[in-house]
Amino acid sequence: MGLFRGRKIAQNVWEPALLTQWLIPKNASGNDYNRVGSARHERPSPLFHGPEKHPWMSIMLYFKVRENYDNLTILIQQFVHGWRDRFGHVRQAEKRVEATPEEFTKRLRAFAADHPEADIVGFTRMRPEWMFKGQLPPKHPWIVVVAKAMDYDTLSYNLKGDFRTAVKAVMGGYERNHKAVVDIANWILKQGYSAKGYGGLTMIKDEWHVMIPPAIECGIGQLAKNGSMINDQLGSCFRLATVLTDMPFVADQPREIGVDEFCTSCKKCQTDCPPGAISNEKQLVRGDVKWYVDFDKCMPFLAEHKACGLCLSTCPWSRPGIAPNLSQKMLKKMARQATPAH
Numbered sequence: 494m495g496l497f498r499g500r501k502i503a504q505n506v507w508e509p510a511l512l513t514q515w516l517i518p519k520n521a522s523g524n525d526y527n528r529v530g531s532a533r534h535e536r537p538s539p540l541f542h543g544p545e546k547h548p549w550m551s552i553m554l555y556f557k558v559r560e561n562y563d564n565l566t567i568l569i570q571q572f573v574h575g576w577r578d579r580f581g582h583v584r585q586a587e588k589r590v591e592a593t594p595e596e597f598t599k600r601l602r603a604f605a606a607d608h609p610e611a612d613i614v615g616f617t618r619m620r621p622e623w624m625f626k627g628q629l630p631p632k633h634p635w636i637v638v639v640a641k642a643m644d645y646d647t648l649s650y651n652l653k654g655d656f657r658t659a660v661k662a663v664m665g666g667y668e669r670n671h672k673a674v675v676d677i678a679n680w681i682l683k684q685g686y687s688a689k690g691y692g693g694l695t696m697i698k699d700e701w702h703v704m705i706p707p708a709i710e711c712g713i714g715q716l717a718k719n720g721s722m723i724n725d726q727l728g729s730c731f732r733l734a735t736v737l738t739d740m741p742f743v744a745d746q747p748r749e750i751g752v753d754e755f756c757t758s759c760k761k762c763q764t765d766c767p768p769g770a771i772s773n774e775k776q777l778v779r780g781d782v783k784w785y786v787d788f789d790k791c792m793p794f795l796a797e798h799k800a801c802g803l804c805l806s807t808c809p810w811s812r813p814g815i816a817p818n819l820s821q822k823m824l825k826k827m828a829r830q831a832t833p834a835h
């Protein structure tokens with residue numbers, strides 16, 4: 494074990510490097526902070542990045558420094574994202590365009606379909622419980638969720654141990670998807686409605702909200718064993734971004750695409766996760782039993798490798814062209830199981 498790089502000591506057991514061990518808080522678990530084991534429904538705390546101070550701050554900072562210091566591409570991606578957050582939105586038109594929610598939904602879907610950085614779009618009503626703890630109640634009644642594929646070839650460099658290249662797919666995915674949501678917000682603003690686009694790197698105090706729960710609610714995909722979502726076109730290889738707005742839409746519904754059924758018998762991400770952060774069992778987290786990734790095991794590995802995402806690239810659904818067939822197969826299997834034998 495070195496100062497900066499730990500070592501594998503057994504299958505799915507990673508011993509963190511000396512510096513990482515020193516930075517890991519001694520009496521604080523990120524899983525406790527995430528309320529693992531708690532039956533109480535409550536809003537999540539912004540652990541990964543956010544305005545709240547927490548014991549994992551030092552290691553998060555260490556991760557950011559390591560991730561950025563020798564990677565000009567991701568520095569540029571983050572700069573562009575931040576610049577667009579600050580200066581990218583247009584002024585709201587004074588006169589409102591009048592149309593029905595059905596018509597606005599149709600028009601926005603058409604706009605998103607033509608946008609090169611928006612692959613999938615979904616609509617649902619915004620909920621107060623989707624704001625992180627300590628944030629203000631949502632100002633807008635609607636949330637539009639946009640998914641954008643990451644470049645699988647770049648991401649899958651992590652399968653060869655090259656995390657520095659792989660992270661360009663992650664940051665690039667955030668940045669490109671952010672362009673889509675700011676353009677969508679501007680499309681709405683020009684029609685006289687209020688709107689704001691948020692990317693995965695947007696850090697605006699009081700406006701932090703989760704993206705996976707609304708994405709599930711509007712049918713973009715389902716939560717998978719790797720703690721991320723799977724979509725039936727893009728697998729687990731995509732990023733999310735959102736628009737909050739008062740333009741009225743028709744809400745989408747959650748969709749069954751066979752993810753849970755598949756994850757229950759698949760162990761690929763679990764086996765391939767070097768620190769063993771992925772569990773074969775769902776966990777009780779803030780009142781819901783769901784797939785959950787062990788923060789205390791994942792974070793040190795992530796920090797000392799400048800990135801990871803192996804659980805995204807190794808997932809069979811993420812290989813280009815595979816997800817639609819897998820989903821169809823699982824849905825047929827589930828339909829057969831649901832049909833009583835004669």
Ligand code: SF4
Nearest residue numbers: 766791801802803804
């Ligand atoms: S990013 Fe995924 S594969 Fe990597 S350590 Fe975390 S859970 Fe494991």
Ligand code: SF4
Nearest residue numbers: 717756759761762808
């Ligand atoms: S690798 Fe297998 S278990 Fe893990 S998320 Fe993908 S389908 Fe689910």
